[in-house]
Amino acid sequence: xxxxxxxxxxxxxxxxxxxxxxxxxxxxxxxxxxxxxxxxxxxxxxxxxxxxxxxxxxxxxxxxxxxxxxxxxxxxxxxxxxxxxxxxxxxxxxxxxxxxxxxxxxxxxxxxxxxxxxxxxxxxxxxxxxxxxx
Amino acid sequence: xxxxxxxxxxxxxxxxxxxxxxxxxxxxxxxxxxxxxxxxxxxxxxxxxxxxxxxxxxxxxxxxxxxxxxxxxxxxxxxxxxxxxxxxxxxxxxxxxxxxxxxxxxxxxxxxxxxxxxxxxxxxxxxxxxxxxxxxxxxxxxxxxxxxxxxxxxxxxxxxxxxxxxxxxxxxxxxxxxxxxxxxxxxxxxxxxxxxxxxxxxxxxxxxxxxxxxxxxxxxxxxxxxxxxxxxxxxxxxxxxxxxxxxxxxxxxxxxxxxxxxxxxxxxxxxxxxxxxxxxxxxxxxxxxxxxxx
Numbered sequence: 001x002x003x004x005x006x007x008x009x010x011x012x013x014x015x016x017x018x019x020x021x022x023x024x025x026x027x028x029x030x031x032x033x034x035x036x037x038x039x040x041x042x043x044x045x046x047x048x049x050x051x052x053x054x055x056x057x058x059x060x061x062x063x064x065x066x067x068x069x070x071x072x073x074x075x076x077x078x079x080x081x082x083x084x085x086x087x088x089x090x091x092x093x094x095x096x097x098x099x100x101x102x103x104x105x106x107x108x109x110x111x112x113x114x115x116x117x118x119x120x121x122x123x124x125x126x127x128x129x130x131x132x133x134x
Numbered sequence: 135x136x137x138x139x140x141x142x143x144x145x146x147x148x149x150x151x152x153x154x155x156x157x158x159x160x161x162x163x164x165x166x167x168x169x170x171x172x173x174x175x176x177x178x179x180x181x182x183x184x185x186x187x188x189x190x191x192x193x194x195x196x197x198x199x200x201x202x203x204x205x206x207x208x209x210x211x212x213x214x215x216x217x218x219x220x221x222x223x224x225x226x227x228x229x230x231x232x233x234x235x236x237x238x239x240x241x242x243x244x245x246x247x248x249x250x251x252x253x254x255x256x257x258x259x260x261x262x263x264x265x266x267x268x269x270x271x272x273x274x275x276x277x278x279x280x281x282x283x284x285x286x287x288x289x290x291x292x293x294x295x296x297x298x299x300x301x302x303x304x305x306x307x308x309x310x311x312x313x314x315x316x317x318x319x320x321x322x323x324x325x326x327x328x329x330x331x332x333x334x335x336x337x338x339x340x341x342x343x344x345x346x347x348x349x350x351x352x353x354x355x356x357x358x359x360x361x362x363x364x365x366x367x368x369x370x371x372x373x374x375x376x377x378x379x380x381x382x383x384x385x386x387x388x389x390x391x392x393x394x395x396x397x398x399x400x401x402x403x404x405x406x407x408x409x410x411x412x413x414x415x416x417x418x419x420x421x422x423x424x425x426x427x428x
Binding site (some may be wrong): 009011012013014015029030031034041042043045046070072079081083114116123 | 172175178179180182183185186190191278284285288297346347348349350351355356359362366367370384
């Protein structure tokens with residue numbers, strides 16, 4: 001092989017979304033973004049809502065939004081388990097803003113803790129999405 | 135002796151029943167294929183989750199103060215049984231087999247002096263349990279496969295279960311569902327969800343593959359995130375297996391119903407023809423003897 005690559009896999013509960021060899025992938029970890037290159041030390045990390053950037057060479061070839069999850073890194077693989085994943089290009093800004101608006105209304109209408117938590121989570125998610133689009 | 139008109143009516147009614155059962159069989163076959171695909175597609179996630187959990191549980195599970203989801207509450211007085219069955223019948227012994235398994239377990243537990251609670255997935259499991267365990271049913275979720283069986287349904291169930299667990303309403307949680315083996319064979323299965331039971335080889339594969347992991351932010355933090363997630367995944371897996379089993383069971387039940395209807399039509403047709411011939415012979419005899427008398 002001319003160049004070492006990382007096997008990157010993005011998996012949602014419903015299906016295997018992506019499985020390909022990439023030069024580098026940057027994952028938004030709980031404690032900050034981390035880049036994974038071949039022969040990375042094995043680790044497991046939680047993932048916060050944010051953008052996974054896939055690099056081919058020095059260029060970003062794909063950007064995917066994930067709503068949190070887990071990442072498992074071994075020397076030759078990087079696996080991200082995410083419940084929601086969406087390529088940046090497919091996110092509809094207006095729809096997300098609408099979601100954010102709705103969630104804020106939900107938060108003020110919420111009667112019990114469970115509903116409040118759910119609304120707060122949704123707000124966080126929508127805001128992360130908006131920052132991702134830029 | 136049955137008269138001709140009655141036989142004719144019966145034949146046509148059996149025929150239309152046969153049409154319905156054979157249509158249901160074909161629908162079940164199509165749905166089964168989809169359910170199987172879905173179950174297969176969800177496998178990678180569950181596998182990787184299990185691998186991570188195995189290696190985490192091996193490193194963090196033994197420490198004191200581990201999450202009660204992993205270590206248990208230290209008691210096993212109250213059991214929550216999640217019974218996953220279908221919303222509709224006409225699928226052979228599918229629903230009854232699952233409920234029978236759950237009922238057996240419930241009786242054992244009650245005999246041992248434990249408290250039993252039920253959470254029903256699917257209308258049929260609730261209907262069958264209600265007579266005996268009515269007051270023990272805490273909640274029911276219906277129509278999980280409408281419009282499609284998505285992960286959000288499993289998340290709803292697991293949220294509910296986890297809230298109950300946090301409130302200390304039960305100690306041990308077991309889910310009952312039918313494992314899909316083949317179209318003809320579905321195995322009613324009981325799987326313990328809380329406390330988490332690592333499957334034998336999970337930690338071994340975790341260690342063989344890449345050695346000891348670094349954990350970020352920390353193994354306890356990841357574990358406490360991962361465990362609730364794992365429960366929803368396990369519930370989702372059970373739902374998918376169940377969906378495939380249901381359609382498989384319905385397919386074979388409808389297949390034999392169609393065959394039975396066919397046999398019945400054959401038998402009735404023979405009877406119809408014999409009766410018709412007997413009538414004609416009778417009429418001929420009457421005409422001939424009337425002529426002879428003249």
